[in-house]
Amino acid sequence: MKITKGRLAFNIVNYTLLSLLTLCFVIPYIYILSASFSDEIAFTKAGFTLLPREWSLKAYTFLLTTDGQMLRSILNSVIVTVAGTVLVTFVSMLYAYPLSKKYLRGNKLFSIIMIFTMLFSGGLIPYFLTVSNIFPEASLLTLIIPGCMAPYYAILLRNFFMGIPDSLEEACKIDGGTDFLILFRIYFPLSMPVIATVALFAAVSKWNDYVAPLLFVSTDKTKFTLQFLIQQLLSDVSGIYASGGSEIVPAQTLKYAAVVFGSLPMIMLYPFLQKYYITGMVLGGVKE
Amino acid sequence: MKNEKVEEAAMEEKNTASVATAVKSKRNNGKLPKRKFWKDWRLYLMLIPGLISLIVFSYVPLYGLQLAFKTYKPTLGIWGSPWVGFENFQYAVASRGFLKMVGNTLALGGLKIIFAFPSSIILALMMNEVTNKPFxxxxxxxxxxxxxxxxxxxxxxxxMFLLKDGGVLNKIIVAFGGDPIFWYAESKYWRAIITISGIWKNVGWGTIVFLSALTNINPDLYEASQIDGAGRWKQCMYITIPGIMPAIAMTFILSVSGIVKDDFEQIYALVGESSILSDKTEVLGTWVYKSLKGSFLGWGDATAVGLVQSIAGFVLVILSNWLVQKTDNQGLW
Incomplete structure (x- = not known):
């Protein structure tokens, strides 16, 4: 194909704009990384720079060695993410399987019960009262159990299940297999791509959530998750790490070191997970 | 001759048989006999954990919406608190800064539709023009x-961008000889900041739906149009955009209720409880959250506001779905 002048001009503009845009997505993160590896005093003098003026690991060592708050929050986040992900994937899968069976009586009704909750919610105050009635104390369970049935994930799973030929189910039923056996032995292994997708969606949203901790565990420092701890640090370091004692608190740089802890797992993992995500997004568009 | 007769008889028999089955199936409205409930008890069992979760964490709060019409008394619980009719709604509307708050919510939601919604489509179209695979x-x-x-x-x-001292934007401004701006002391910039940060976070992700729609467009269309002398621009207007219209319509339905449903998660993370910035950033969601953290006396009002917000969001989804169906595109249902 010959390239016209207009086409060439368009290409140059297009590639340039996209390159600039790509930099816009990366550079902020480099600034944050640089700040986290900076010496506190040099940082307060020079501000944000692409490379640290004076390298220092002080912010990291401070976070990891001071009164265990950081480690505890990381542990809490890991517990909530792992347990929450397993639970929500399992419950949504159990709900999705019967919905994928056209012959099940009441199928429509159960779909409507589920979809209605996506369109209409009770709002913050009734939700808060409900959850805090069930869990009166600040506890990690409040971050794991509420919302353990996610309509959006169930729809993704149902759409995928509907694509699996019925003949497999019928053959298994003739051999005397129950629905549970069919789900776990036949559908589960065949649905690995979509189950991975759902689990990853769930893991990212659990790891990144700070609103549920803000509502339910903000009174108890030992229950803070990592994202919520970072949110507290960004607004007021002294609320978490009171100054005083022999050690000087690297108040600015430690915020950014905490940010690196909070974002690194997802940034490292995500290039490997990308393809699952795209499957999920495409599958979500499939309708009955 | 004999053979013919046998054949005829056999044909007749077949005919009557097929008529009989036709009559039979008419009697059942052409459907299979209804399945017995108990045969599928295991499937119903599977629904139970999900149903419990939906009931407890979605439907019980819906039931709690009655608080919008009550004065909350912690000792009496939601059920026992006295009814007050529409008093909570009147109080909420009359409270200081209510109109400003509604205005902020609608303004931020509107900005999102005007700028954030098309941004993903434009980026997807730009990416689609790139022929270099690794790039x-x-x-x-x-x-x-x-x-x-x-x-x-x-x-x-x-x-990192906005800090007064050492923030990247102020460094740039100073380098070009300007005066540093105290971003965190001036509310007027914050609608833009919230909109831009929203686009920054979501624009790339939003392209996935459109990119997958773009790959489904028949390449023959482009070839045919090229022969007819259509340029790039015309191809884009008459093939590409109509080709991804269903995806655009669906994304539109899903994002339109965002006009009334503020992004509490985003706004609270960026602004927190700053009273200086609240002039332009206080939205219904942040106000409801502040009421929750405040005295329970305000909970009725806050629930009322949440109820109105839910209803408005619901109506917008239904309306936009209806609108999209009207204009010949597939809606959500």
């Missing part, structure tokens, strides 16, 4: 990245 892949991968970090982390990035 395209890199742009895609990098642009999805911000979707994976939390709003709290985005807040730290906003900090």
């Amino acid at each position: 395209k892949k890199t742009v895609q991968t990098v642009s999805y990245l911000p979707y994976f970090i939390s709003w709290v982390i985005v807040n730290s990035i906003v900090n």
Whole structure:
């Protein structure tokens, strides 16, 4: 194909704009990384720079060695993410399987019960009262159990299940297999791509959530998750790490070191997970 | 002759048989006999954990919406608190800054529809024009990245740009001889900051739906149009955009209720409880949250506001779905 002048001009503009845009997505993160590896005093003098003026690991060592708050929050986040992900994937899968069976009586009704909750919610105050009635104390369970049935994930799973030929189910039923056996032995292994997708969606949203901790565990420092701890640090370091004692608190740089802890797992993992995500997004568009 | 007769008889028999089955199936409205409930008890059992979760965490709060018409008394609980009719709604509307808050919510929601919604479509179209595979892949991968970090982390990035001393934007302004701006003391910039940070986080992710729609367009159409002398621009207007219209319509339905449903998660992460910025950033969601943290006396009002917000969001989804169906595109249902 010959390239016209207009086409060439368009290409140059297009590639340039996209390159600039790509930099816009990366550079902020480099600034944050640089700040986290900076010496506190040099940082307060020079501000944000692409490379640290004076390298220092002080912010990291401070976070990891001071009164265990950081480690505890990381542990809490890991517990909530792992347990929450397993639970929500399992419950949504159990709900999705019967919905994928056209012959099940009441199928429509159960779909409507589920979809209605996506369109209409009770709002913050009734939700808060409900959850805090069930869990009166600040506890990690409040971050794991509420919302353990996610309509959006169930729809993704149902759409995928509907694509699996019925003949497999019928053959298994003739051999005397129950629905549970069919789900776990036949559908589960065949649905690995979509189950991975759902689990990853769930893991990212659990790891990144700070609103549920803000509502339910903000009174108890030992229950803070990592994202919520970072949110507290960004607004007021002294609320978490009171100054005083022999050690000087690297108040600015430690915020950014905490940010690196909070974002690194997802940034490292995500290039490997990308393809699952795209499957999920495409599958979500499939309708009955 | 004999053979013929046998054949005829056999044919007749077949005919009557097929008529009989036809009559039979008419009697059942052409459907299979209804399945017995108990045969599928295991399937119903599977629904139970999900149903419990939906009931407890979605439907019980719906039931709690009656608080919008009551004065909350902690000792009496939601059920026992006295009814007050529409008093809570009147109080909420009359409270200081209510109109400003509604205005902020609608303004931020409107900005999102006007700028954030088309931004993903434009980016997808730009990516689609790229023929260099590795370049395209890199742009895609990098642009999805911000979707994976939390709003709290985005807040730290906003900090990085906007801090009074040492913030990147002020450094640039000073380098060009300007005076540093105290971003965190001036509310007028914050609608733009919230909109831009929203686009930054979601624009790349939003392209996925459109990119997959773009790959489904028949390439023959482009070839045919080229022979007819259509340029790039015409191809884009008459083939590409109509080709991804269903995807655009669906995204539109899903995002339109965002006009009334503020992004509490984003706004609270970026602005927190700053009273200086609240002039332009206080939205219904942040106000409801503040009422929750405040005295229970305000809970009725806050529930009322939440109820109105839910209803408005619901109506908008239904309306936009109806509108999309009207204009010949497939809606959500």
